[in-house]
Amino acid sequence: MPLDQRPEHPTESLLDHARQELAARLSVDPGSFEWRVGVRMDRKRSTLFPLTLVAPSGPVATAFFKAPFFTAERQGSRNLVRAKAAILNSEDFGHRFAEEAKGSGISINETLALDSDTLEVVTLGLEGRSFGLPIGYMTSKTRREQALQACRRVGTAVRIVEALPRPDPAPELERIWQETGRKLHAMDPLLSDAERRSLERSITELFESATSDPDGLTLAHGDLSPDNVIIMSQGTGLIDFMWIPQLRGFDLSRFVHRLRYTTPSYGPWTRSLTEAVLDGYGDTDAAARPGWRFSEMQALLGTLQHLERKGEGARRSAGRALAEIKAGL
Numbered sequence: 001m002p003l004d005q006r007p008e009h010p011t012e013s014l015l016d017h018a019r020q021e022l023a024a025r026l027s028v029d030p031g032s033f034e035w036r037v038g039v040r041m042d043r044k045r046s047t048l049f050p051l052t053l054v055a056p057s058g059p060v061a062t063a064f065f066k067a068p069f070f071t072a073e074r075q076g077s078r079n080l081v082r083a084k085a086a087i088l089n090s091e092d093f094g095h096r097f098a099e100e101a102k103g104s105g106i107s108i109n110e111t112l113a114l115d116s117d118t119l120e121v122v123t124l125g126l127e128g129r130s131f132g133l134p135i136g137y138m139t140s141k142t143r144r145e146q147a148l149q150a151c152r153r154v155g156t157a158v159r160i161v162e163a164l165p166r167p168d169p170a171p172e173l174e175r176i177w178q179e180t181g182r183k184l185h186a187m188d189p190l191l192s193d194a195e196r197r198s199l200e201r202s203i204t205e206l207f208e209s210a211t212s213d214p215d216g217l218t219l220a221h222g223d224l225s226p227d228n229v230i231i232m233s234q235g236t237g238l239i240d241f242m243w244i245p246q247l248r249g250f251d252l253s254r255f256v257h258r259l260r261y262t263t264p265s266y267g268p269w270t271r272s273l274t275e276a277v278l279d280g281y282g283d284t285d286a287a288a289r290p291g292w293r294f295s296e297m298q299a300l301l302g303t304l305q306h307l308e309r310k311g312e313g314a315r316r317s318a319g320r321a322l323a324e325i326k327a328g329l
Contacts, residue, residue, distance in 0.1 A: 006042060010035075010049045010065035011120055017113035018122035022053055022061055033060060045069055051122070062125030063112060086222070087119045089243040093164060093219065097241075100160045105235035106153050126239060128232035146231055148276045153236040154229060155280025158251045162218040172245040173211055180207070183301040203297050210247050210290035220246035224255045226262060249292030252281060257299040 015035050023030035036059075038050035049065040068087065091111040098110055109123040131150055184200060191199065210216050221228075222242025230237035256274050263270045278284045286292055 006040070006047050006069065007067050007120075008040075010037060010051070010122075011115065011118070014065065014113045014115055014120055014122055015051075018051075018063060019053065021112045022063075022124075026060070032056070037065075043069075051125075062127065063122055064109070064125060065120065065122050067118070067120045084119060086242040086244060087114070087121055088116060090114070090121065090123075090241060093243045094241065096164055097157075097160060100163070101157065104153065104156055104160075105149075106157050106160075107232065107235060107237045108241060109237070109239045126230045126232060126237035128230040128237055131226040131229035131231055147273065150229055150231055150236045151273045151276035152280035154224070154238070154255060155252070155277040155282070157236075157238055157280075158221070158224070158255075159281050161221060161251065162248060164219050166215075166218050166245065172217060176247065177207060180298055180301075183298065187301060203294065206290050206294040206297065210249075210294050213248070213291075216248050216291055217245055218248045220244055220251045222246065222251075224251045225258045226255075247291040247294060249286060249289055250295040252277060252286055253292045253295040254299055256287070257296060 019033055019035060020030045023033060033053050033055050036052040036054050038052070041048040041050070046069050047067045051063040051065055052059050053061045053063065068084075091114050094108060094110045097108060101107075107126055109126055111121055111123055113122040115121070131147070180203065184196075184203070187199065188196060220242070221238065222244040223240055224238075228238060228240045230239060256277060259270050259273050263273075275284075278286055287296075
């Protein structure tokens with residue numbers, strides 16, 4: 001498929017492979033199932049088709065067919081290499097994670113079938129609702145406890161991911177530092193010369209301290225946000241793994257950062273959610289470690305860049321982010 005065209009239908013061979021994989025898991029005849037394909041959903045970087053595996057007795061499972069979408073202009077994007085690596089790694093790391101997570105109440109959208117040439121993939125769906133805006137879980141005692149339990153499991157999931165085999169650190173550390181440099185450069189119009197120099201010095205020291213740890217580089221989910229956490233009747237699900245190498249603390253700091261910017265007016269509730277995350281992770285001092293602090297500073301820089309282009313409410317959040325950055329100098 002050309003990079004600048006959207007698919008009209010999921011690839012039949014991949015659907016068949018996924019159907020056979022699910023049938024093997026359920027120990028049934030694959031011929032007794034068929035896929036029902038839902039309406040195509042076009043996203044900025046991919047096209048999705050929701051899938052339902054149907055037997056004569058009714059629906060058996062849900063899944064998604066995903067085709068990466070890169071326009072001709074984006075073929076040279078630095079994100080393309082990372083996107084390919086994430087998709088190709090998803091099958092191996094997903095199975096490893098699922099094995100390590102057995103009995104923990106944590107599920108992920110595992111790969112059922114993957115085409116390594118086109119990068120089209122079929123992943124198992126998760127039944128539940130997005131954690132989304134955690135403020136919504138304050139409406140009842142039951143929902144509050146569901147939110148706290150989900151956060152504990154998020155912490156446990158991060159611990160499992162970080163224990164998986166890590167990649168060669170050298171090229172990844174260079175990538176992380178280059179990305180940080182771009183964000184620092186974007187801050188120039190917002191800081192005085194003295195503030196910029198202080199920020200560069202502080203973040204360089206944090207990076208050097210974090211990378212001096214032999215185990216400082218780990219695998220990460222890469223996009224751990226409330227929207228990628230699913231509240232399910234039987235546990236907690238995590239979706240959209242990127243499986244990218246990052247400094248230890250990246251996933252946790254990003255998740256907590258997003259909680260803080262999602263529920264800015266409910267500090268006690270945010271603190272309770274954060275404590276639940278750290279409890280599940282098993283290290284209540286994680287937020288004081290260099291990897292977390294470096295990743296938090298990166299997140300603040302990214303938040304400021306993103307929010308600058310939004311409306312009045314976002315500008316207030318940007319002001320908070322800038323104040324936090326200056327407070328850390």
